[in-house]
Amino acid sequence: MKGLGIYFSGTGNTKFLMEKFKEKFDAKGVSVDLQAIDSSENFEDKYDFYIFSAPIYAEFFPKIYVDWVEKNVNISKGKKAILTSTLGSKGTPPALKIMAKILEKKGFEIIIQQEITMPNNWTGEVPSEEKIKESKEITEIKVEKIIEKFFNNEKMIKNPWKLRYWLTLPLVNLMENYLKKWATKNMSVDSNVCIGCKKCEENCPVDNLKVDGNSVNIGKNCVACMRCVNSCPVNAFRIKGKEKEQYKF
Known part of the structure; x- marks a missing residue:
């Protein structure tokens, strides 16, 4: 088997x-x-x-x-x-x-x-x-x-x-659209902290991130998996402008 x-x-x-x-x-x-x-x-x-x-x-x-x-x-x-x-x-x-x-x-x-x-x-x-x-x-x-x-x-x-x-069943499509916009409204990257390693871009499951020097362009295809936030080697991502303690399981 x-x-x-x-x-x-x-x-x-x-x-x-x-x-x-x-x-x-x-x-x-x-x-x-x-x-x-x-x-x-x-x-x-x-x-x-x-x-x-x-x-x-x-x-x-x-x-x-x-x-x-x-x-x-x-x-x-x-x-x-x-x-x-x-x-x-x-x-x-x-x-x-x-x-x-x-x-x-x-x-x-x-x-x-x-x-x-x-x-x-x-x-x-x-x-x-x-x-x-x-x-x-x-x-x-x-x-x-x-x-x-x-x-x-x-x-x-x-x-x-x-x-x-x-x-909750009628909310499937609404939630999908909300999550797509969530990142652009709530997430940002501190360019003074970012080292441009492109780890977030390479690991994003939906190709929603593009690294340009020490800044990250966040698209509108996010699924809110939080992989980028929690795997950034320098914790450069911000949620509503604030640093978030990273989760490591």
Whole structure:
């Protein structure tokens, strides 16, 4: 048996989750390959099962992830799948149900559908090292439980409250448009701090940043993944004009 994990990770939470899936499956003699969607558009229908995961941005998966799955994923009927999300709040987000419908139309059988709460790494206060360590331990336990149920073919499907789902569903397009404009309105780069290394430009999953000397031009295609803010080697990005403590998971 061999699986493939297809994921998107802005600042590391989802990447950590997928690496834990790989580690725990490997320990049971099951090989799992990992594929970040911003590193390859290739999809191979050669695996026995698939794991899908991405972070939640205001109730929904990033459009870049949904679009990638819809465009690239095609399988033989009946492949089993684990569908997870990472998020900084509690409760099952509508994103899981929306993605489950997409995957089921493509022929997947969803065995596990589960959100994983992890530290909030957006624009709020950065969690302490103790909180991050605790989150890693809890995530590891949850992954082990998911894998156990998957091996037993025991379905674990978590859906959002119906009211939460129907109230937020009409906001998908509005949220997409808001996030595209969010960066141009709220993000800037301190040219006195920037060293022009182009790391942010090279790492941006939607090619939204262009470095020109010690300044960065921010486009209107942002998905608000915060990768640029948290990976800048000199912390030159500003949110509403203020320096933000970087999140390192």
